[in-house]
Amino acid sequence: MQKTLLVGTRKGTFFVQKHDGVWQARLAGHAGVGVNFVARDPYTGRLWALLGHGHWGAKLSISDDEGATWQDAPQQIKYPEGARYIAQDMYEDESADYGVGWKVSTKAATLQKLWVVGFGPGGRVYVGTIPGGLFESRDGGATFSLNRGLWNHPSRGGDLFTGDGTGETKWFGTPASEGGDFAPGIHSVVVDPRDPDRVLVAVSTAGVIETTDGGQTWRSRNQGMAMDHMPEAEAEWGHDAHYIEQCQHQPQHIWQQNHAGVFYSDDDAQSWTRVDDPDQGVYFGFPVTVDAHDGRVAWLVPARGDNQRMAIDGGLFVARTEDGGKTWRQLRQGLPQGNAWDVVYRHALANQDGVIAFGSTTGNLYLSEDRGESWITVGNNFPPIYSVRFA
């Protein structure tokens, strides 16, 4: 079957396919609209695009004709009446020691960003959002509801639908929201191929969270992770997982690019092992992708972090491990090595059958057909690229 790359950008959805031996891109919808994520539901074939209209809010868009036409999903994601969360906003405070203070308040939740969509069998569709709500469907996306077990989790202060909860949250924010608020965001949804009632999500900033009962109860899965930017490095909560991905055929293998390094689990996320290698530039970054068959094989696009957050020394490379992170190789052939400062966002790296592709916020799209050994340029003038997925 012909491979199709679905590319979400700040100004529309693009499809990339190989024609006559050349990978070619075309605008495939949503011209001028921010597209945070585009993916195919492998169970229904439907294409989903998560839009961020600058003026008109976040919208779910679907296509059942391979992108020839798109329409707004019949039911949009909306936070239900009474959904509230504990917000922590920084503000200027001249009287404080460092000139800033933190204002803790309870806010009514409204949708700020659609960030990721994940799929499972039996009509399961999960949408991760800012401010930290996971929305789920069991009917292929015809209807969605807020997952209350996660929303009301004790780590977020408990049930704010019925009262004021504990008044304390251990979830912090991400600057990735479209409304400017510093609120938590769910950017990773992993539906276990062995058991769809087991789902992992990753949150900026809280960490990795697991349900094994179809979303009724949730627990942290942050054992072994460490935050070298925080006073209590191994706290249960507060980890800034940037992205997690699970091996499809060895699903006990899960990879995580984190703000504070690279972590790997070969025991179903029960524990994580630090596998970064700063000498090889492998530490900070946003995306990670794992081979579908060999859970020890993964690719990253490292960046200098977190004080710079751009390609290391102006030379773009992909790092690959084939031994569960014990060793890493820098793959540079065909990628620009001078004045290349690309940043690759968390959803903008993907692999399928030895083909690897990634796109950057500078609008460059690169692809390898030999597991990253060599790279070709698909294009240099795309809008800022937010997501790259294989259809």
Added chain:
Amino acid sequence: MVTLQFTRHLFAFFPHLAEGQVQVQATTVAQALAALEALAPGIDFYLRDERGRVRHHVQIFIGNERIRDRRGQTDPLQPGDTVWILQALSGG
């Protein structure tokens, strides 16, 4: 009846609004928006968030006056008024 006028950007999503003059029966802006949703299902979530507040980058005018109540749109309407639904000049 009041007349609704739109930024043409909305016609990309709701093309039938461009076909003729849109008039609704309403005594407040909130009522006008509710009537509009009946004519163009889904448009309300483009203009207001799920708590009913006018989105940050959406502007609504009655004649030449910007509405005051962005939270509840209680601003009163008189028969013959024109309500302008526009987008703020923001973006990138």
